[in-house]
Amino acid sequence: MTQIIKNRQAVADNYTLVTLAEGEAPASTALPTGAIIVPLAVWQAQKSELTTRGTPVGVWLDVTEGAEDVADDLASLPVIAVNFPKFTDGRGYSTARLLRERYGYTGEIRAIGDVLHDQLFLMARCGFDAFALREGKDIAKALNAFATFKTPYQAAADESRPLFRRRTA
Amino acid sequence: MYRYDNYDQALVDERVTQFRDQVARWKAGELSDEEFRPLRLQNGLYVQRHAPMFRVAVPYGMLSSIQMRCLATLGRKYDRGYGHFTTRHNMQFNWPAIEDVPDMLAALAKVEMHAIQTSGNCIRNVTTDQFAGVAADEILDPRPLCEILRQWSTFHPEFAFLPRKFKIAVNGAKEDRALTWFHDIGLHILKTDDGMVGFRVIVGGGLGRTPIRGEVVREFLPWQDILTYCEAILRVYNRYGRRDNSYKARIKILVQALGVKEFARQVDAEWEHLKGGPATITQAEYDRVTSFFGAPAYAILPAIDESFIAHQAESLPFARWAERNVRPHRIPGYASVTLSLKKPGTAPGDVTSEQMEAAADLADRYSFGELRVTHEQNLVLADVEQRQLFALWQEAKAANFATPNIGLLTDMIVCPGGDFCDLANAKSIPVANAVQDRFDDLDYLWDIGDIEINFSGCMNSCGHHHVGNIGILGVDKGNEEWYQITVGGEQGNNAQLGKVIGRSFPAGEVPDVIEKLVRFYIAERQEGEHFIDTFHRIGLDPFKVAVYGDKARLKAA
Ligand code: HEM
Ligand code: SF4
Numbered sequence: 001m002t003q004i005i006k007n008r009q010a011v012a013d014n015y016t017l018v019t020l021a022e023g024e025a026p027a028s029t030a031l032p033t034g035a036i037i038v039p040l041a042v043w044q045a046q047k048s049e050l051t052t053r054g055t056p057v058g059v060w061l062d063v064t065e066g067a068e069d070v071a072d073d074l075a076s077l078p079v080i081a082v083n084f085p086k087f088t089d090g091r092g093y094s095t096a097r098l099l100r101e102r103y104g105y106t107g108e109i110r111a112i113g114d115v116l117h118d119q120l121f122l123m124a125r126c127g128f129d130a131f132a133l134r135e136g137k138d139i140a141k142a143l144n145a146f147a148t149f150k151t152p153y154q155a156a157a158d159e160s161r162p163l164f165r166r167r168t169a
Numbered sequence: 170m171y172r173y174d175n176y177d178q179a180l181v182d183e184r185v186t187q188f189r190d191q192v193a194r195w196k197a198g199e200l201s202d203e204e205f206r207p208l209r210l211q212n213g214l215y216v217q218r219h220a221p222m223f224r225v226a227v228p229y230g231m232l233s234s235i236q237m238r239c240l241a242t243l244g245r246k247y248d249r250g251y252g253h254f255t256t257r258h259n260m261q262f263n264w265p266a267i268e269d270v271p272d273m274l275a276a277l278a279k280v281e282m283h284a285i286q287t288s289g290n291c292i293r294n295v296t297t298d299q300f301a302g303v304a305a306d307e308i309l310d311p312r313p314l315c316e317i318l319r320q321w322s323t324f325h326p327e328f329a330f331l332p333r334k335f336k337i338a339v340n341g342a343k344e345d346r347a348l349t350w351f352h353d354i355g356l357h358i359l360k361t362d363d364g365m366v367g368f369r370v371i372v373g374g375g376l377g378r379t380p381i382r383g384e385v386v387r388e389f390l391p392w393q394d395i396l397t398y399c400e401a402i403l404r405v406y407n408r409y410g411r412r413d414n415s416y417k418a419r420i421k422i423l424v425q426a427l428g429v430k431e432f433a434r435q436v437d438a439e440w441e442h443l444k445g446g447p448a449t450i451t452q453a454e455y456d457r458v459t460s461f462f463g464a465p466a467y468a469i470l471p472a473i474d475e476s477f478i479a480h481q482a483e484s485l486p487f488a489r490w491a492e493r494n495v496r497p498h499r500i501p502g503y504a505s506v507t508l509s510l511k512k513p514g515t516a517p518g519d520v521t522s523e524q525m526e527a528a529a530d531l532a533d534r535y536s537f538g539e540l541r542v543t544h545e546q547n548l549v550l551a552d553v554e555q556r557q558l559f560a561l562w563q564e565a566k567a568a569n570f571a572t573p574n575i576g577l578l579t580d581m582i583v584c585p586g587g588d589f590c591d592l593a594n595a596k597s598i599p600v601a602n603a604v605q606d607r608f609d610d611l612d613y614l615w616d617i618g619d620i621e622i623n624f625s626g627c628m629n630s631c632g633h634h635h636v637g638n639i640g641i642l643g644v645d646k647g648n649e650e651w652y653q654i655t656v657g658g659e660q661g662n663n664a665q666l667g668k669v670i671g672r673s674f675p676a677g678e679v680p681d682v683i684e685k686l687v688r689f690y691i692a693e694r695q696e697g698e699h700f701i702d703t704f705h706r707i708g709l710d711p712f713k714v715a716v717y718g719d720k721a722r723l724k725a726a
Binding site: 102152163 | 174199320321325329408412453
């Protein structure tokens, strides 16, 4: 079983990530057994089956999809994954902040795709608490990234007050 | 100026540790070149023609003498004894080794400096008016709000991987000296009749390949709301800005595509959620930061110093320098002095380490130990006593800082161009020097009067050619270096883009073309007109004819 980072520890991952093949219909795609994370389109097409299948089901959002698209379903989603097709595409940072800060989502927000050591600190600040590092990357070493900066300036998902409201001389 | 407390210091120190680790992992092959690239860029490290190029931030242009000495040392130790001031309050070194950059960052951190976000697709160094705090036409000193913006943008977790770079400029005076109409966000500080302070918010300006003047998205935003409002702008941009084509990825393209009304509506919809939230600036924070920018211990002096007047009467060279390089100050008996980095024959904006040290000494002796960097690539001593100007001038001359050309033709803005930059179509420095050489007669230069010539080596427009009264742009014509000329650009409150006069020229002809344009202006000008005024009165076509002769007239007809 592959490992992910969850709550700043390396843990075994129980979920299977489902992707759609080119041209595959979201309504009829076959789903594996066990815990799964499905594309938004599959979730939308098969919501009633998915919510009654008895195993955990999460959704993953691609870069053109946003927090708004799952806002009404948050209570039934134990995990929302946010895809980074390239680590230089920063749209997912906004998605995570909106999920946490605007929609009050408290489940797992997992970064998937091109997820690398040097972005973990920023992602964590935006509300990600799980990270499926890109294959071949050193998870143990990456755990150091969370301690990069002790007291950053801004308010974000991890700290509701900017430093200037907490600053003591 | 602003001084770091433990929090600020810890962040730049941690940044050094982080980058040292990144360089080590890159060297060990754990980070690919592609993965390392944005990380080094966000520490100001480009890889250029000869070697890496390293860009240090001078936030909103303020430098202490101690910081300047640190830059001098870095130039000597890691570069070839000089540095280059850019148009965006940065200093660039051209020859450091990547392996040395962590040590350079550590040296900078010791003097409260850094290279954070001086490059890359993130929020860049905030820029402002070089006369902030001393300008007679100032509405409010913009520097405290610049510092608050600096802190907010530093390692902003959501906006480190934007579609493209993002530049913010703030102006706090009546006259715009920060090119606010041509930034991703331009802010004008305003004061209402009943004393409320806020910003006019301009979004979507920029130069580059598609030069666009920004549009006003909000006429008046209370100052307390600037962080939440910027956050809303950036979020809309981060989510919806184009990422498929880097030439179309700046926010200006999004604003144009949506139309400014729809863009403003989306920003407002986002801002509804953020407005009044914890990122709203508190009076206490504003006061804390403002306390660092209080007036220095000015002496009580007569408004006009007699010896200053007398020295001007006795020495023509001093009088000329005083006229061009000295500006009035809001405090009686004081003046602001511009140290010219445009001595003809040198690369505009370059300073040697010896000069940096000399400038630091001058700052210590004459201007409370502080300097500013201008976007025209000069240095400013903001607070000099008039009675010291003559002595200062003599020392500035010895350090090659006293060329009396501020605002004159030879005070050109010039990017490094083909001598240093990989992206260049053409060289800029030697051609700029050839133009300066053509106009080496001081009386003539004086007679021409105020004129801005801006020069970029390619469409990226680092040399602001679009807003030069005369703009020179390097273009590639069948693998040869050619130059396209524009006329009529300007910065300031009426900032405008110049217009192309016609087909481009080989390097050798550029001085002739500039001379034709200038001679034509002199022949046509009316009493009191600067070059740009004559242009406004008579338009582009006569200038074309002046350069291309009747062919241009036939074409125009
Ligand atoms: C030598 C290394 C440099 C490289 C590789 C470089 C690259 C670029 C690029 C690619 C752009 C266009 C960005 C866009 O349109 O999205 C740009 C813009 C700009 N650069 Fe540079 N640059 C360099 C040096 C400089 C220097 C030395 C200056 C100042 C003298 C400077 C000032 C600027 C400014 C003000 C812009 C903004 C133009 C705009 O609004 O789009 N750069 N640079
Ligand atoms: S304008 Fe072009 S040539 Fe000049 S520094 Fe910028 S990218 Fe290089």
